[in-house]
Amino acid sequence: xxxxxxxxxxxxxxxxxxxxxxxxxxxxxxxxxxxxxxxxxxxxxxxxxxxxxxxxxxxxxxxxxxxxxxxxxxxxxxxxxxxxxxxxxxxxxxxxxxxxxxxxxxxxxxxxxxxxxxxxxxxxxxxxxxxxxxxxxxxxxxxxxxxxxxxxxxxxxxxxxxxxxxxxxxxxxxxxxxxxxxxxxxxxxxxxxxxxxxxxxxxxxxxxxxxxxxxxxxxxxxxxxxxxxxxxxxxxxxxxxxxxxxxxxxxxxxxxxxxxxxxxxxxxxxxxxxxxxxxxxxxxxxxxxxxxxxxxxxxxxxxxxxxxxxxxxxxxxxxxxxxxxxxxxxxxxxxxx
Amino acid sequence: xxxxxxxxxxxxxxxxxxxxxxxxxxxxxxxxxxxxxxxxxxxxxxxxxxxxxxxxxxxxxxxxxxxxxxxxxxxxxxxxxxxxxxxxxxxxxxxxxxxxxxxxxxxxxxxxxxxxxxxxxxxxxxxxxxxxxxxxxxxxxxxxxxxxxxxxxxxxxxxxxxxxxxxxxxxxxxxxxxxxxxxxxxxxxxxxxxxxxxxxxxxxxxxxxxxxxxxxxxxxxxxxxxxxxxxxxxxxxxxxxxxxxxxxxxxxxxxxxxxxxxxxxxxxxxxxxxxxxxxxxxxxxxxxxxxxxxxxxxxxxxxxxxxxxxxxxxxxxxxxxxxxxxxxxxxxxxxxx
Numbered sequence: 001x002x003x004x005x006x007x008x009x010x011x012x013x014x015x016x017x018x019x020x021x022x023x024x025x026x027x028x029x030x031x032x033x034x035x036x037x038x039x040x041x042x043x044x045x046x047x048x049x050x051x052x053x054x055x056x057x058x059x060x061x062x063x064x065x066x067x068x069x070x071x072x073x074x075x076x077x078x079x080x081x082x083x084x085x086x087x088x089x090x091x092x093x094x095x096x097x098x099x100x101x102x103x104x105x106x107x108x109x110x111x112x113x114x115x116x117x118x119x120x121x122x123x124x125x126x127x128x129x130x131x132x133x134x135x136x137x138x139x140x141x142x143x144x145x146x147x148x149x150x151x152x153x154x155x156x157x158x159x160x161x162x163x164x165x166x167x168x169x170x171x172x173x174x175x176x177x178x179x180x181x182x183x184x185x186x187x188x189x190x191x192x193x194x195x196x197x198x199x200x201x202x203x204x205x206x207x208x209x210x211x212x213x214x215x216x217x218x219x220x221x222x223x224x225x226x227x228x229x230x231x232x233x234x235x236x237x238x239x240x241x242x243x244x245x246x247x248x249x250x251x252x253x254x255x256x257x258x259x260x261x262x263x264x265x266x267x268x269x270x271x272x273x274x275x276x277x278x279x280x281x282x283x284x285x286x287x288x289x290x291x292x293x294x295x296x297x298x299x300x301x302x303x304x305x306x307x308x309x310x311x312x313x314x315x316x317x318x319x320x321x322x323x324x325x326x327x328x329x330x331x332x333x334x335x336x337x
Numbered sequence: 338x339x340x341x342x343x344x345x346x347x348x349x350x351x352x353x354x355x356x357x358x359x360x361x362x363x364x365x366x367x368x369x370x371x372x373x374x375x376x377x378x379x380x381x382x383x384x385x386x387x388x389x390x391x392x393x394x395x396x397x398x399x400x401x402x403x404x405x406x407x408x409x410x411x412x413x414x415x416x417x418x419x420x421x422x423x424x425x426x427x428x429x430x431x432x433x434x435x436x437x438x439x440x441x442x443x444x445x446x447x448x449x450x451x452x453x454x455x456x457x458x459x460x461x462x463x464x465x466x467x468x469x470x471x472x473x474x475x476x477x478x479x480x481x482x483x484x485x486x487x488x489x490x491x492x493x494x495x496x497x498x499x500x501x502x503x504x505x506x507x508x509x510x511x512x513x514x515x516x517x518x519x520x521x522x523x524x525x526x527x528x529x530x531x532x533x534x535x536x537x538x539x540x541x542x543x544x545x546x547x548x549x550x551x552x553x554x555x556x557x558x559x560x561x562x563x564x565x566x567x568x569x570x571x572x573x574x575x576x577x578x579x580x581x582x583x584x585x586x587x588x589x590x591x592x593x594x595x596x597x598x599x600x601x602x603x604x605x606x607x608x609x610x611x612x613x614x615x616x617x618x619x620x621x622x623x624x625x626x627x628x629x630x631x632x633x634x635x636x637x638x639x640x641x642x643x644x645x646x647x648x649x650x651x652x653x654x655x656x657x658x659x660x661x662x663x664x665x666x667x668x669x670x671x672x673x674x
Contacts, residue, residue: 049524142557143541202540203553204480212544220479252589255543270385305542321591 003334004271004280004306008034009287010300011266012071013169013189013240014166014258015039016059024318026062026243031336034299035069035291037134037240040097045075049088059159062164067300067337073097073134074106076186077109080122085129091130094295095167103138103146104214105244110136120192132295133157134167137176138215144199147173147215158183170194170242174214174225178256180236187294189232189240190267193260193323198223208249209256210321213242230286231279238291244321255301267304268311268331269324275331307334340671341608341617346624346638348603349408350506350526350577352376352394352596361655363399364581365600369672371625372406374471374577377434378443381669382412385423398553402639404674409638410434410471417459420467432504432634433463436473440483440580441551451490464501469632470494471504474513475552475673481536484510484552495520507531507579511562517573520646524631526577527567528595529606530597530660531556535560547658548591550579566617567623575628578603581614582657599660603669605648605668606643606661612668644671 014029014036016022029036037226038059041044046055052072059070074080074088078099085096099107100114111119126133151173153299157165168176171188180186191213199217202208211217229237243266244259251257262269274283292299311332313324348630351366351373353359366373375396377383383392389409406605411417413435422433436444437451449454454458463470476486488510495503499522505513517523528550536554539545548554566574580603581596588594599606611620629636648669650661 142535143537144556196477198482203549206594207544207546207549208592209544209546210591212540216540219481252591254547254589254662255545259545325591 002308004283004331006049006267006284006287006304006306008302009267009304010034010238010299011036011243012038012238012290012291012295013191013242014263015041015242015244017245018042018055021153021245021318022059023062025261025263025320026059028317029243030063030068032304032333034067035071035297035301037071037095038076040073041099043106045106045109045266046085047075047077047109048078049074049091049093052088052093053091058211067302069300071095071297074132074238075109076111078111078118078132080125082129084124085125085310089129089131091223093131094297095134096126097134098156100138100140100319103140104136115156116130121257123161123164127296132165132167134169143216144218147171148175151176151179154186155179158186161185162197167294169240170215171237172218172222174222177225177229186225186236190226190237191240191242192262192266192273193217193242194223194275195226195230196223196269199320202215204237209251210323210325211260212251212256212258213244213260214258226275227255231277231282231284232275233282233290235290236292237286238294239270241289245318247319248321250314251321260323261320263312264317265324265329267306267333268329271306271331272329275292302337304336305334306331338617340642341620342626342640342642343604343621345639346604346641347371347575347628347636348373348578348580348658349575349628349632350374350376350528350579351600352378352579352581354582355379355392355395358582358655359396360399362598362600362657365395365654366580367400367402367405369604369641369670370635371404371639372408372628374408374410374432377410377412378436381441382443382446382533383410384414384416384446385421386411386428386430389425389430390428399588402665404639406637408432408632408634412446412668413448414457414528415459415471416446417462419466422462422468432469432471434471434473437477439474440477441473442476451493452493457497457651460498460501465499469502469504472505474505480553481555484508485512488513488516492520495523498522504631506577507552508563508574509555509559511559514562514566523573525574527563528577528579529576529599529603529610529649530554530579531560532563532567532610533560533606546588547660547662548597549588549595550581550597551595564614568611568614568619570619570622570627571667572627572630574623575631576607576624582655585653585658597660598657601654601659602650602661602666604643604670605666608643608668609666612662620665639674641673643668643670
């Protein structure tokens with residue numbers, strides 16, 4: 001096959017940042033996706049409807065494309081009220097994003113004890129209002145066990161709030177796949193980089209800070225479980241890139257930030273990966289149908305066509321070293337309507 | 338206790354490099370140790386007696402201290418002959434260092450198949466000549482399993498060559514401790530950094546390239562097994578820092594070199610660690626008696642006295658970021674005779 005057309009692909013986990021950085025990176029997402037879930041962990045985090053809507057309007061202006069739908073998220077914090085949630089829902093915000101405190105970029109304002117009575121009350125409100133709860137699912141334990149250790153809390157929430165849709169973001173551990181399959185109300189997103197790599201790629205040869213991300217890459221069996229889910233378009237999982245630009249100087253330094261800037265290469269690399277694994281037929285539902293069913297929304301109708309023609313990834317874009325920097329991908333984007 | 342005196346401490350695994358770098362870093366070792374095993378993985382590696390002896394003489398000149406004994410090592414390669422080994426032994430070289438090919442800094446000339454008939458013949462020669470075989474013990478498998486996967490080969494060697502003293506360098510996996518205990522002819526060295534840290538310290542928060550080393554930091558249970566061995570001066574283990582200076586620009590970059598430059602802080606940090614763990618009485622045998630018994634040599638008689646006085650580690654020395662950079666250690670070196 002020499003061309004592949006993807007209808008309304010969606011990126012259900014995206015960091016666009018703000019200001020000049022956002023203006024520099026947004027085109028990569030706009031040109032490849034119909035819709036994207038935009039994460040709220042700016043500094044300061046987007047803790048109320050007003051700040052989310054203002055951010056949305058900056059995004060719409062920068063995107064400059066009627067056929068790109070940003071799905072906005074509200075930053076979970078312990079001060080959330082029913083009024084705030086209702087207001088957010090009314091304003092079109094469907095997703096609350098929860099970061100356990102201190103576990104990733106700009107998560108200082110997240111909750112510390114997820115199962116405290118205060119948080120349980122807020123989860124009940126989110127369920128009642130009919131919003132989605134999206135979770136960065138890690139404990140504060142040993143780095144390779146963090147997602148697994150979080151699963152206990154995740155299961156408790158699934159059982160206590162059966163009508164609350166729970167999304168475990170950027171699944172990295174094979175055992176998460178099992179748990180997500182276990183409950184009607186649990187779902188996951190999967191990144192390109194967790195489909196491609198294990199801890200070996202980060203640090204098996206030289207250490208590669210531009211591959212450093214959270215949750216951490218895990219074992220081959222973990223990557224392989226994610227591949228089975230993605231290559232079969234498992235109905236519980238949608239694609240979420242977690243593309244997260246950091247300036248080169250924040251990655252090549254003594255204390256490197258976590259995050260992989262994959263936005264420039266997403267569709268070409270996904271087509272290449274799915275083709276190599278004889279799973280091309282499942283890329284369309286993984287990228288679109290699963291997302292629209294799980295999140296219940298209608299993305300703008302678009303057709304993105306890729307052609308089998310080498311695409312040499314640049315070393316960096318906008319001062320940010322790209323994922324797969326300087327590598328050659330066998331597919332290129334031909335047109336994006 | 339306000340002072341601690343260490344008699345003839347030995348660092349049984351040290352990278353001094355060569356030229357300007359060696360001249361810049363050697364004083365840290367000379368001021369803290371009576372003797373050190375000097376690794377031969379220069380570029381090109383030191384594959385014959387002549388190059389080892391020339392290197393030794395550059396070290397002796399740079400050390401400028403009659404009471405610092407460099408224990409030289411010959412780089413293992415498949416061209417080693419009985420003549421070369423005999424010549425080396427006669428010239429005072431007691432240790433052959435083996436790096437499996439491609440697994441760490443400057444290991445391109447190491448062997449690929451350790452148990453090939455060619456290598457088995459050389460191991461027999463080393464045994465017959467009465468030299469020590471020191472091993473970088475890693476497979477080419479998944480980064481967290483490499484040392485464990487090597488243990489099968491290590492055990493085979495221990496059984497096939499019962500009179501050959503085998504040293505598993507920079508032990509990082511709890512299971513290696515068990516194997517080393519199992520055979521009369523197997524021993525290990527333990528670094529300061531593997532006693533202090535796990536994978537969490539490298540990448541649990543921000544990623545810290547200056548902590549990146551091989552073998553990789555492992556799990557808490559691995560670090561704890563090494564602590565039990567060191568804090569009891571287990572007779573099978575001696576101290577080997579594996580201090581390995583790399584210029585800052587080779588660590589803060591897209592592909593970071595493996596190695597931790599611990600030479601500037603070794604004795605203060607060891608005293609602090611052993612004191613905190615009520616194991617100070619075992620530091621002396623761990624640092625000296627075990628080494629002299631395992632390697633059968635007599636280090637120059639020296640007494641290094643440390644005093645309980647804060648020592649602020651510099652950010653870098655000679656363009657190399659130090660281990661524990663900018664941290665404060667509660668012990669300082671008072672005098673070194």
